[in-house]
Amino acid sequence: MPRRKKTVAGQAAARGPLPALPDELIDQLVKGPMSPEQVQDLMLAFNKAVIERAMSAEMNLHLGYPPGDAKPTDQANERNGSSGKTVLTERGAVRIEVPRDRDASFEPILIPKHERRFRGFDERIIAMYARGMSVREIQAFIAEHYGTQVSPDFISSVTDEVMAEAAAWQNRPLEPMYPVVFFDALRVKIRGDGVVSNKAVYLALGVLPDGSRDVLGLWIEQTEGAKFWLKVFNELKTRGLADILIAVVDGLKGLTEAIGAVYPKTTVQTCIVHLIRNSLDYASWKDRKSLAAALKPIYTAPSAEAAAELLEAFAASPWSEKYPSIVASWRRAWEHVVPFFVFPPDIRRVIYTTNAIESLNMQLRKIIKTRGHFPTDEAATKLLWLAIRNVLAKTVRPTYDWKGAMNQFAVLFGERFTLARA
Numbered sequence: 120m121p122r123r124k125k126t127v128a129g130q131a132a133a134r135g136p137l138p139a140l141p142d143e144l145i146d147q148l149v150k151g152p153m154s155p156e157q158v159q160d161l162m163l164a165f166n167k168a169v170i171e172r173a174m175s176a177e178m179n180l181h182l183g184y185p186p187g188d189a190k191p192t193d194q195a196n197e198r199n200g201s202s203g204k205t206v207l208t209e210r211g212a213v214r215i216e217v218p219r220d221r222d223a224s225f226e227p228i229l230i231p232k233h234e235r236r237f238r239g240f241d242e243r244i245i246a247m248y249a250r251g252m253s254v255r256e257i258q259a260f261i262a263e264h265y266g267t268q269v270s271p272d273f274i275s276s277v278t279d280e281v282m283a284e285a286a287a288w289q290n291r292p293l294e295p296m297y298p299v300v301f302f303d304a305l306r307v308k309i310r311g312d313g314v315v316s317n318k319a320v321y322l323a324l325g326v327l328p329d330g331s332r333d334v335l336g337l338w339i340e341q342t343e344g345a346k347f348w349l350k351v352f353n354e355l356k357t358r359g360l361a362d363i364l365i366a367v368v369d370g371l372k373g374l375t376e377a378i379g380a381v382y383p384k385t386t387v388q389t390c391i392v393h394l395i396r397n398s399l400d401y402a403s404w405k406d407r408k409s410l411a412a413a414l415k416p417i418y419t420a421p422s423a424e425a426a427a428e429l430l431e432a433f434a435a436s437p438w439s440e441k442y443p444s445i446v447a448s449w450r451r452a453w454e455h456v457v458p459f460f461v462f463p464p465d466i467r468r469v470i471y472t473t474n475a476i477e478s479l480n481m482q483l484r485k486i487i488k489t490r491g492h493f494p495t496d497e498a499a500t501k502l503l504w505l506a507i508r509n510v511l512a513k514t515v516r517p518t519y520d521w522k523g524a525m526n527q528f529a530v531l532f533g534e535r536f537t538l539a540r541a
Contacts, residue, residue, distance in 0.1 A: 167213045170206075173229050178218040181225050196222045206230055207269070244277045249486070249505035278501060285504035289336050293360040297325040298528050298536065299470055300335065301367045301390075302374060305480045307499050308492035309339070315492045320503060321351070321371075324479060326469065328536070330521030334479070334507055335360070339496045345373030352381035364532050367470050369393040370452065384535070388470050389455040391418050398445045406441075413438055417449070423460040427453075462531070465523035482510055 179185045182196060190197050201216040219225065226232060247257050254271045261269055304319045323335040335355065340347050348371070363385045368374050375387050395414060402410045413433060420426035430453075433439060434446045449456070459467060486506040493499040528536045 163208070163213050167215055170213075170215050170229065174215075174227055175218055177227055177229065178220065178225060182220065196220050196224065204230075206234075244274055245281060245505065248274075248278045248502065249509055278505075281505060282497065282501055285500060288504065288508075290358065293335060293355065293358045294325075294327060295359060296328065296362040296364070296535065297335075297360065298328060298364045298524075298532075299326040299367060300324065300363050300365075301326075302371060303369060303480060304371065305483060307339075307487060307503075309496060309499055310492055310494050311496075318496070318499075320483075320499070322479065323351075323355070326521075328525070330525065334510075337500070337503055337507070339499060345376045348374045348377035349380060352377050356381055362535055364528065364535060365458075365466075365470055368455075375455070386458050387455050388458050389452045391456070391459060391471055394418075394449065394452055394456065397448060398442075401442045401444050410438060410442070410445075414445075418456075418459070420460065423457045426456075426460055463527045465527045466531075469521070469524050479507075479510060482506065 175186075178198065182190065182198065183194070184190055186198065197220065199219045199221045201218050203214060204217050205212055205214050215230075217227065217230075244257060244261075247260065248254075252260070254274045257274050258269060258271060301324045302321065303324075304321045306317045307320050308315050309318045310316075318339055321338045321340065323337075325333050325335050327333060336351075338347075338351055363378075363382050365386045365388055366374075366378055366382075367388050367390055369390045370393070378385050378387055395411065395418070398414060399407050399410060413436070417426050417429045417433060420429055430446070430449055439446050459470070462470070483503060483506050486502065487499075493502070
């Protein structure tokens, strides 16, 4: 059943009823028709009053007595007036009076010392940044909607706060076993040493034993190779990932060798759909549909032997004469195509394509397409992590027909699958 999109009404219902305001108070505040500007000023005034009242209550709790009462005889600390402070709220900037005490030991919780943003304002900035808005676009949005000017450095400092969260996510413990892990890469322009270059962002998307999906991590590297992938797999193992049953890849250089060094039992499978797409790239548009139909018997063959015979038949056909590079590309990848034919249909459907990770990449590309380039690797990591966090926050449905595949995994891989699920 398709998941319903959250509506404004649904979000309000989920929040529950708001506290009712007395009619007398509303009558005092609202006298006759009001312009949008007057409503905005009224809401800011209300925010100011509530914030100041809440901080006064915090001071009462800190000192142990309300204003006007005598302080405890054994206590030297007392109220010492207030100091003005401008804070940014979701409705704009507001000037508040922060209560002070004699020995300066009061530490407000609602708006901590040296903090000039009300809780919720940072989240609004981070949400806009995560949706691909540039710093200057956010700056313009805040000026237009809140009537407040903030610097680009201010916005960057807010978004930089998520780097600790990103680092914690990148280093979090993993499950001991993933039946399938898809590896893929997307290209991002990043400045380094005064030159903008294309760097690869590598992603690992794992299918958990229950069929749900999880992004295991992201890594940025100038060039790929066995040395880089060895570092990635050693990191995954250090984080608790002891076994990968099937790794689905798309010809990433050095990845196969690195998997063999760290996870020698893992089956490396070439993405069949990528192989087909690469084959069609050689063909003209008018030939692609017919060529795809001619290739289909190869990857739908019941066994590796039958597939090899069908590949040779394709090599002897007019298609091979017209596009000789196609047969060569299949033969080069054949070692990692063959494992596919060992698996039953339920598992083939799971590993047939990297569509799951390509869908994630597509969402990430939507976020980064508005950026000409990133100033640093850290800036790219920050935005990509925020985008991934948005994706992970959504309900991730189990892999297609996972129950059938799960039973086949249990038969084919025995204790490697069943013990990890126990």
